[in-house]
Amino acid sequence: MLTYLLRRLALALATTAAVVTITFALVHLAPGEPFVAGAEDRFVPPETVARLRERFGLDRPLGVQFARYAANLAHGDLGESFARHRPVAAVLAESLPNTLLLGATALVLSLLFGIGLGIAQATRAGTWADSALGALALACYSVPAFWLGLMLLLVFGEWLHWLPVSGMADVTLRVPMDGLRHALDVGRHLVLPALTLALVNGAAVARFHRAAMIEALGADFVRAARARGLGERRVVLRHALRSALAPAITLAGLSVPALLTGSVLVESVFGWPGMGRVAYEAIFARDYNVITAVAVVAGVLVAVGNLLADLGVAAADPRVRRA
Amino acid sequence: MSDPRAPGGAPPSAAGEAGPLPGAPLLEIADLRVAFASEGGVARAVDGVDLAVHGGETVGLVGESGCGKSVTALAILRLVEHPGLIAHGSRVRFEGRDLLALAERDIRAVRGNHLALIPQEPAAALNPVLTVGSQIAEVIRAHQHVTRAVAAWRAVELLTSVGIPDAEKRAGQYAHQLSGGMRQRVLIAIALACGPHLLIADEPTTALDVTIQAEILELLDGLQRRLGMAVLLITHNLALVAERTRRVYVMYAGQIVEEAPTGALFAAPAHPYTQGLMAAVPRADRPAERLAAIPGQVPPATAWPSGCRFHPRCPFAWEKCREEMPPLLPAGEGRSARCWLLAERQGPDAKTPSPQGASGGR
Numbered sequence: 001m002l003t004y005l006l007r008r009l010a011l012a013l014a015t016t017a018a019v020v021t022i023t024f025a026l027v028h029l030a031p032g033e034p035f036v037a038g039a040e041d042r043f044v045p046p047e048t049v050a051r052l053r054e055r056f057g058l059d060r061p062l063g064v065q066f067a068r069y070a071a072n073l074a075h076g077d078l079g080e081s082f083a084r085h086r087p088v089a090a091v092l093a094e095s096l097p098n099t100l101l102l103g104a105t106a107l108v109l110s111l112l113f114g115i116g117l118g119i120a121q122a123t124r125a126g127t128w129a130d131s132a133l134g135a136l137a138l139a140c141y142s143v144p145a146f147w148l149g150l151m152l153l154l155v156f157g158e159w160l161h162w163l164p165v166s167g168m169a170d171v172t173l174r175v176p177m178d179g180l181r182h183a184l185d186v187g188r189h190l191v192l193p194a195l196t197l198a199l200v201n202g203a204a205v206a207r208f209h210r211a212a213m214i215e216a217l218g219a220d221f222v223r224a225a226r227a228r229g230l231g232e233r234r235v236v237l238r239h240a241l242r243s244a245l246a247p248a249i250t251l252a253g254l255s256v257p258a259l260l261t262g263s264v265l266v267e268s269v270f271g272w273p274g275m276g277r278v279a280y281e282a283i284f285a286r287d288y289n290v291i292t293a294v295a296v297v298a299g300v301l302v303a304v305g306n307l308l309a310d311l312g313v314a315a316a317d318p319r320v321r322r323a
Numbered sequence: 324m325s326d327p328r329a330p331g332g333a334p335p336s337a338a339g340e341a342g343p344l345p346g347a348p349l350l351e352i353a354d355l356r357v358a359f360a361s362e363g364g365v366a367r368a369v370d371g372v373d374l375a376v377h378g379g380e381t382v383g384l385v386g387e388s389g390c391g392k393s394v395t396a397l398a399i400l401r402l403v404e405h406p407g408l409i410a411h412g413s414r415v416r417f418e419g420r421d422l423l424a425l426a427e428r429d430i431r432a433v434r435g436n437h438l439a440l441i442p443q444e445p446a447a448a449l450n451p452v453l454t455v456g457s458q459i460a461e462v463i464r465a466h467q468h469v470t471r472a473v474a475a476w477r478a479v480e481l482l483t484s485v486g487i488p489d490a491e492k493r494a495g496q497y498a499h500q501l502s503g504g505m506r507q508r509v510l511i512a513i514a515l516a517c518g519p520h521l522l523i524a525d526e527p528t529t530a531l532d533v534t535i536q537a538e539i540l541e542l543l544d545g546l547q548r549r550l551g552m553a554v555l556l557i558t559h560n561l562a563l564v565a566e567r568t569r570r571v572y573v574m575y576a577g578q579i580v581e582e583a584p585t586g587a588l589f590a591a592p593a594h595p596y597t598q599g600l601m602a603a604v605p606r607a608d609r610p611a612e613r614l615a616a617i618p619g620q621v622p623p624a625t626a627w628p629s630g631c632r633f634h635p636r637c638p639f640a641w642e643k644c645r646e647e648m649p650p651l652l653p654a655g656e657g658r659s660a661r662c663w664l665l666a667e668r669q670g671p672d673a674k675t676p677s678p679q680g681a682s683g684g685r
Contacts, residue, residue: 220447227400227442228435228462228513238461242452317452318497 012303019299023292034082034286079289088293099274103260109198114205122213141203146265149196166271193270212244245316253309257301348375350417356410357398366624368394370577381554383564386574389621392557396525436466439519443526445506449498455509456494462516481512504535525557573597576632583658593660595637
């Protein structure tokens with residue numbers, strides 16, 4: 001188990017190093033510059049631009065810049081945000097927890113939605129209900145997430161006024177709030193963005209889980225369970241479900257980075273102050289250090305997601321557990 | 324189809340006297356038909372089977388793979404799955420109730436309780452992600468009102484009673500951590516969990532090593548004697564049937580082709596198919612000739628032959644066999660066979676089939 005974890009850790013480090021190198025190269029080679037004389041509507045004197053470029057080391061050859069960035073990164077220093085004039089670490093410390101909250105909620109919801117839908121379809125395999133639910137899942141999967149988010153906003157925020165449309169907390173509630181009231185408020189804001197992500201991601205989970213459930217329901221041990229007089233509920237929810245969980249868990253683990261960093265557009269739609277929005281703004285500002293840092297976080301999350309998936313599968317299926 | 328046969332006559336088999344047992348049979352199957360709709364047409368896998376098992380007796384159901392014996396077992400428990408269907412008019416009476424007419428929750432109360440199945444393939448019949456102990460305990464809890472703890476306790480007791488050492492530890496393990504023989508013992512424990520009156524054992528030893536086979540059979544024998552349950556032993560293994568059963572049904576192409584007390588069947592098989600099966604078994608007490616295989620193959624269930632279903636492979640077949648299906652005809656004391664030869668026997672130049680004749684038919 002220990003050697004296994006060490007191997008995974010080494011692999012994660014190698015992945016992250018590769019991600020850093022590629023991202024660094026991409027952002028520097030892409031057209032555009034963080035500091036441009038006369039950018040947008042403001043006039044910035046060329047001397048100022050030159051001073052800024054010198055201050056952030058952008059006037060050095062790319063190789064030197066990379067060596068310096070890598071050395072700082074190895075010491076845990078993510079550099080400074082050009083646009084925000086703050087350390088990147090501080091920017092991430094603000095936004096990452098919000099993204100984790102949204103992503104984790106969406107992950108749990110997408111598993112519940114995907115597994116539930118998969119079971120509902122598999123137990124009706126081949127009927128019109130299976131096809132109808134499959135069409136629903138396909139619809140969730142194929143519409144753009146931001147469009148789905150806008151529709152949910154329109155229905156639940158604008159028409160029904162059930163849920164807040166933007167942000168993470170109600171700024172009009174000025175009264176000092178205790179922990180529970182605050183948590184409830186954040187929860188209300190969390191519903192729509194989490195639901196949007198969960199519907200899209202859960203549809204993919206449902207597809208895999210339907211196939212796994214159909215296979216499990218046809219297995220000898222399921223028929224044997226029926227032959228023992230067990231109720232259909234128990235046969236489906238214990239015997240078939242338990243043995244069919246692996247694909248859903250693996251998929252959920254693989255979707256961890258997508259849920260956390262790929263939620264850029266959804267975070268923008270809902271004004272969620274998370275990392276996705278930070279990345280979105282950084283890309284437009286050519287804020288190199290922030291973009292690279294987000295990529296590093298994504299690389300780490302890929303490794304964490306894979307590890308979680310493996311541990312989850314091992315928890316669900318004793319056959320893959322290591323001695 | 325109760326069993327009004329004359330007593331005596333037949334030589335006693337290993338399992339004792341083969342005459343009729345008093346009282347109504349425990350299990351009585353009448354005109355059981357199971358069909359599967361497939362692209363190649365309708366497969367009539369079981370086609371009019373009559374069969375009876377009395378309390379406490381061991382009855383064999385023998386035949387080649389594909390003859391419909393496993394489907395018969397599933398049909399008894401009403402576990403035939405889509406696209407299979409049990410035909411209207413089929414009857415499966417168990418302890419006086421027609422299982423095919425019961426409501427879903429009532430048949431569930433029978434399955435695994437008074438009527439238990441040891442399924443084929445012990446490797447596949449246990450859930451790979453649940454501990455074996457929990458699989459035993461859940462059967463107990465499905466049929467009896469006991470607490471989780473009591474059920475778990477009994478599961479360990481059952482594992483001990485089927486000869487699993489260190490049962491406490493084994494109960495917490497998974498199927499893949501057990502050997503093949505051990506898994507079969509677990510499946511026996513599951514089947515016995517609620518004290519069944521009838522145990523259907525579908526090829527209980529086929530997947531096992533020869534040495535383990537004997538152990539499992541000893542175990543089953545001992546348990547049967549102790550618990551007084553009846554056993555319907557489904558197998559293709561004639562030696563097993565000869566040793567363990569009291570009466571035998573021989574199945575071919577979805578039908579019962581011969582029914583006889585075990586001793587009588589092995590002394591003088593009446594149906595040419597049964598004769599062929601026996602000639603195909605190697606024997607140490609005979610000079611080493613070529614083993615006589617039955618020529619041809621079992622026809623597909625979507626296209627049974629006309630008339631007698633065995634006629635394309637039968638060395639004695641004539642016109643009538645091709646045209647008309649024989650009914651089960653009396654063939655001596657307490658036995659019958661589905662063969663026109665038995666009807667011809669009354670005639671002066673009756674062709675009496677003999678085992679030698681069967682092997683010489685090629």
